[in-house]
Amino acid sequence: MALTKAAMAEKLFTELGLNKREAKEMVDRFFEEIRNALENNEQVKLSGFGNFDLREKSERPGRNPKTGEEIPISARRVVTFRPGQKLRARVSNYAGNNE
Amino acid sequence: MTRSELIDLILQKQPHSQLNPKDVDAVVKTILEQMTASLERGERIEIRGFGSFSLHHRPARMGRNPKTGDSVPLESKYVPHFKPGKELRERVNQSNS
Numbered sequence: 001m002a003l004t005k006a007a008m009a010e011k012l013f014t015e016l017g018l019n020k021r022e023a024k025e026m027v028d029r030f031f032e033e034i035r036n037a038l039e040n041n042e043q044v045k046l047s048g049f050g051n052f053d054l055r056e057k058s059e060r061p062g063r064n065p066k067t068g069e070e071i072p073i074s075a076r077r078v079v080t081f082r083p084g085q086k087l088r089a090r091v092s093n094y095a096g097n098n099e
Numbered sequence: 100m101t102r103s104e105l106i107d108l109i110l111q112k113q114p115h116s117q118l119n120p121k122d123v124d125a126v127v128k129t130i131l132e133q134m135t136a137s138l139e140r141g142e143r144i145e146i147r148g149f150g151s152f153s154l155h156h157r158p159a160r161m162g163r164n165p166k167t168g169d170s171v172p173l174e175s176k177y178v179p180h181f182k183p184g185k186e187l188r189e190r191v192n193q194s195n196s
Binding site: 001002004005011015018025027029031033035037038039042044046047048054076077079080086088090091093094 | 187
């Protein structure tokens with residue numbers, strides 16, 4: 001099972017005692033404010049978790065995989081995520097427990 | 100935007116809640132801890148319109164100590180990976196054109 005917004009709101013309800021409406025609102029705002037910052041070309045740094053960075057990609061040649069036709073992939077701005085030290089360290093435990 | 104700026108922005112926009120700074124700080128902490136714990140268990144995170152987080156496997160390899168140049172065996176491991184969702188991709192790229 002994947003973690004979803006519903007499970008996050010549920011956690012805020014059980015752990016912090018927010019009511020269901022507040023809990024849902026907080027989870028929605030959390031992700032919306034991050035999207036807003038990135039949309040405004042602003043890097044997002046969440047200490048202990050990681051950074052959401054923006055990268056400018058220049059135009060490059062591409063191909064329609066169905067037809068094989070060559071079409072340029074336009075220049076674009078993309079989001080990349082760089083996990084922080086703490087997140088990396090905790091995730092690397094996963095291999096230890098399961099392999 | 101930093102974590103504390105994010106907390107301030109969330110505080111300012113609460114149409115249906117009246118949470119104080121301490122509460123919102125706890126909210127952000129709880130969300131990030133739950134996300135980290137989920138990945139730590141190997142469980143994906145799926146947020147529609149934002150993106151998904153999953154783990155990518157990195158096989159064992161020989162690394163080098165950059166100072167001494169000695170070869171060091173590195174164990175296989177998992178690293179967090181984020182794939183932006185459609186809405187996030189579009190909103191970020193729209194402001195570019």
